[in-house]
Amino acid sequence: MRTKMLSAVAGVSALLVLTGCGAADMTKQASPFAAVEGAKTVTLSVQSWVGAQANVAVAQYLLEHELGYRVDTVQVDEVPAWDALSQGRIDAILEDWGHPEEEQRYVKDKKTIARGGDIGVTGHIGWFVPTYFAKQHPDVTNWKNLNKYADQLRTAESGSKGQLLDGSPSYVTNDKALVQNLDLDYQVVFAGSEAAQITQIRQFAKEKKPFLTYWYTPQWLFEKVPMTEVKLPAYKEGCDADPKKVACAYPHTPLQKYLNADFARGGGKAAAFLKKFKWTTEDQNEVSLMIAEEKLTPEEAAKKWVGRHESTWKAWLPK
Numbered sequence: 255m256r257t258k259m260l261s262a263v264a265g266v267s268a269l270l271v272l273t274g275c276g277a278a279d280m281t282k283q284a285s286p287f288a289a290v291e292g293a294k295t296v297t298l299s300v301q302s303w304v305g306a307q308a309n310v311a312v313a314q315y316l317l318e319h320e321l322g323y324r325v326d327t328v329q330v331d332e333v334p335a336w337d338a339l340s341q342g343r344i345d346a347i348l349e350d351w352g353h354p355e356e357e358q359r360y361v362k363d364k365k366t367i368a369r370g371g372d373i374g375v376t377g378h379i380g381w382f383v384p385t386y387f388a389k390q391h392p393d394v395t396n397w398k399n400l401n402k403y404a405d406q407l408r409t410a411e412s413g414s415k416g417q418l419l420d421g422s423p424s425y426v427t428n429d430k431a432l433v434q435n436l437d438l439d440y441q442v443v444f445a446g447s448e449a450a451q452i453t454q455i456r457q458f459a460k461e462k463k464p465f466l467t468y469w470y471t472p473q474w475l476f477e478k479v480p481m482t483e484v485k486l487p488a489y490k491e492g493c494d495a496d497p498k499k500v501a502c503a504y505p506h507t508p509l510q511k512y513l514n515a516d517f518a519r520g521g522g523k524a525a526a527f528l529k530k531f532k533w534t535t536e537d538q539n540e541v542s543l544m545i546a547e548e549k550l551t552p553e554e555a556a557k558k559w560v561g562r563h564e565s566t567w568k569a570w571l572p573k
Contacts, residue, residue, distance in 0.1 A: 294324060296317055296528075297328060297345045298310050298313065298325060298344065300329050300330075301349060305539075306348065308556075310327060310348055311545070311555060312533075313528065315557060328343075340366040345513065348370075348511050351507055368514070370529050372511070372532065374533050375534070375535050376535070378471050379426070380469065380486070384481055404440060412443055413441060418466050421450075428497065432500060436501055513525060526572040527572055
């Protein structure tokens, strides 16, 4: 669910080029291996946040080392990834946060994309303040009191208003509509990427400054910068149907996998493996932390996780 969407990290811009064949920009080209006749290959989409990269890293490692596939990874934003998946330029998306329009078009109408099941992780977007600020001002955790703190949350970028820090404009976000519809004295300021947003959050935390930010779970940063969610008006089914009229919280979304329909039917052991690939938030965060904090490459992190969790991934392998 990120309406254009939604974990890359300060100091880990190398994540934009993953191991294996490397990441390509799918808005410009297809995988160089996707059309090699007779080749045992799989092409996976990689989103820019570290949790999604952790999924791909482990899937790639097992596909290559246990099932003998050549895996190509390509970096592409969320909505273009659906187009590429429909066209067969990629074989699978391993973490989607909810794109109902694309699902209707490609899964239900055109039937060029097939559901691959959930990844086992539930995602949630929300507004957060640092826990040290919430302890000092407990009422800040109710959206009705945010205007009271707007002056304390102003920055040079937000001008006379309080700052609501967002990540990339390509992420799924209702924040501009929420600010307007809830009559909040805030300005949405985009950091530009998850990595830039993390850098800003960590700088605020280092200086013990207050901040209000769009953020999401699961995400490894909570272990380094404790944050408390601000309660928005309760989410109800359909309350976010009109992007311009949204005045409710973000839902909790079981994150989904999607496969190209032809690949889902004829992708052999690779397709069967990806359908069965399902792990926990703790698993994902374990790999994410190794990449983000320990500075391991995605392949190194995946190898470590695989070595520790054989009983988990053995169940994903096709018979």
